Amino acid sequence: MSTSALSNPHVFDATADTFEAEVLQASLQAPVLVDFWAEWCGPCKALGPILEKLATEYNGAFRLAKVDVDKEQQLAAAFQVRSIPTVYLVKDGQLVDGFPGALPEGQLREFLQHHGVTPAAASEDAPVEAEAPPAPPADPHAEVMRLRKAIEAEPDKSEHKLDLALALLQTGNAREAEQHLDGLPANLAQDARAIRARAQLGFASLLQDAPAPQVLEAAIAANPDDLRARHLLGVHRIVAGDAEAGLEQFLEMLRRNRQYEDGLPRKALLDAFQVVGDEDLVGRYRRRMASLLLV
Template identity: 60%
Template sequence: MNAAPAASPFVFDVTQATFEAEVLQASLQQPVLVDFWATWCGPCKTLGPLLEKLVAEYDGAVRLAKVDCDKEQMLAGMFGIRSIPTVMLVRDGQIVDGFQGALPESALREFLSRHVQPGAAPAEEALAEEAEDYLAETPEETIARLQQAIAGQPDKPELKLDLALAFMRAGNAAAAEAELDALPANLATDDRARRLRGQLDFARALEGAPPMAELEHRLARNPDDHAARDLLGVRLLVEGETAAGLEQFLDILRAQRDWNDGQAKKRLIAAFNVLDDAELVGTYRRKMASLLF
């Protein structure tokens, strides 16, 4: 019976006094189904248990607020309820969908699937733990996890982009490029794919290049060895020492702005297109402009 207190933590009764906080405000964090029902309504007695069952399966990704229209006539009137059961889905403080009548379970599942992913509740602790697990992964573990996920969900190409990025972080530029080339057109132009393509260009520039220690030794002997400084800048970028890498290209601009057909400027522009640190990019754009204009 709908009148019985709900045992599930995801199902609760709501009144006009609690609607603002428990439905509208709460929907900013996760979707809320609102079930307008009454004790005398036969279809309500069929629909209510089905809704509670499905909400339980979604494990907190969506909550169910129940409004007894006999007790909350003003609240029902505010929403123009003329027949029951009526169900509305509230997200971000707005009604985004709804239906009237007791739908069969298959139709209810289809309705929910349009708006909510099972288990997608904003459980902050669980998300934090998952993020910590991913941060603790080695590059090889990340690659293995993504390959396993792709095997189980081959219709999710975004996982392949994640795998390409993981290969790049592991230093396997050839594998990263192979995954990148195989992406569908809609993902090939994704910002992450574009940045990865730029990173691959930098990685190719290091093919056959001396190790960092040798480049630093060459510069210690001859600070005007622009070729060594250029490769050092690229190596620093690839290895994550972004600001230090950009400084190498600026040093070349200061000493000889037209060296190798303006390669230092080209390197800086390419780096700006790869980096996702807007503040850092803005700082070095201004530094480059001050040297060029």
């Protein structure tokens, strides 16, 4: 048993035998954050104390389940954990979201807040700020022209270059977008939008020499198990901005053969979640992915 599980009432070690009761059933009462870790993992040692600190601070608003992947290989395989640390959020008996790697404390708080998890002591007193309505989407071509002029006027303002890269991606100009991303300073290169843009570039690169969508649709109609065609069609849809159609193709791949090309269906979904800006849509497909993985 880990030291943290002994000293913190909100942290416990989860096993394959106890997972159903202590994680899935218990999450009907309070969300459970599941931390897949190992003793030899350096990033795990950085992330673990932060998660345990938050579990204490949030005072029961969520519980932290620690899963040692060396001891619980069955659980790690069930969740298709390929790198550690990996963290999943289980809520109302379902896996609803997750992330790989060691996030900083601020992003962990944002992750919890996004799923309605706030410190128990502050949940009733915290003021609720009204959210401004979202601005209507700008025409990407007009936005490219506007941002080019902004860069001419303020050439040292790197934020304009990031915004231009994002607008260029929407117009299909991946090569110039990549050039602007490569020129970003270190702080902006780690911005969530820049990371999302990099992921989108990765999708665009998959379409080099790829068949047209109509050809791929015909291939799938002839053979629904043509997962290569489904993957490329899903990428086409994501890059073209039809996120739901792309996610649906990746989900169908997962349903038909989750082990295809060393877990490509799951990887395609996770990569797409970084690209798609619609949080509600991503949340819905994360839940559908989780339900398939837990079968």
